[in-house]
Amino acid sequence: MSYLTRKITLMAAVIMVLCALCFAPVTAQTGVSPDVKTISTSATGEVLATPDRADVYLGVQTENADVMTAQQENAQIMNKVVDAILATGVPKENIQTTGYSVYPVYDQSSNLFGQKVKYYQVTNTVQVTLTDVGMTGAVIDAAIAAGANQVQNIAFSLSPEKEQSLRNEVLTEAVTRTRADADAVAAALGVTIIGVQDATVGSYYPPVMYRSVNAGAADMSAAVPTPVEPGQVTVSATVSVNYLIN
Incomplete structure (x- = not known):
């Protein structure tokens, strides 16, 4: 067999191996079955609080x-x-x-x-x-x-301690609402929720309320005490959940 014939034969063998690799069925997946079905819901929990x-x-x-x-x-x-x-x-x-x-x-x-x-x-x-x-x-x-x-x-x-306590409360409320929505959708579709695939907490911004004082120095130095009312701030959090269904 000539040198040219051996080179052509070798190249043909390499091409056949590459083709076999490209068209071979994939046996290792990322762990997510293509048959997984979910219901996705999102809800926000809110609570009013007096600043401290x-x-x-x-x-x-x-x-x-x-x-x-x-x-x-x-x-x-x-x-x-x-x-x-x-x-x-x-x-x-x-x-x-x-x-x-x-x-x-x-x-x-x-x-x-x-x-x-x-x-x-x-x-x-x-x-x-x-x-x-x-x-x-x-x-x-x-x-x-x-x-x-x-x-x-x-x-x-809000102080960090009070803010964290209220944030835990609104997160729990948000998750409760997502589950209620998912249960309503599942009942309408005739399916059953069997677990949670994943959950995501949305962005959070610390609640701050600003008050402007527009009185002049002469007015503010009066004998009457300056009245300052803090009002209330809103603590909120949004949660998105993908529920697994059968």
């Missing part, structure tokens, strides 16, 4: 033609504000600086190419975290009385 945490954002803003004077005045007032907040019983670790800025305000009547600084505006902002929501109004009043002239907003939320 409040974050109050307070600020002191000062203005002066001399930047150092504006900064010193701001620091003196903010120190008094922090002391007043501490006096209400708020722990020091619950008071955090969230912003500090020095902004030059220019004289608009001056030459466009030679603008002069009219004065400097210094702003210092702190975040006060309260674990007793009922103290929110008292803390605002104490800060204003001490010299704070900005109350930017109030964020009401």
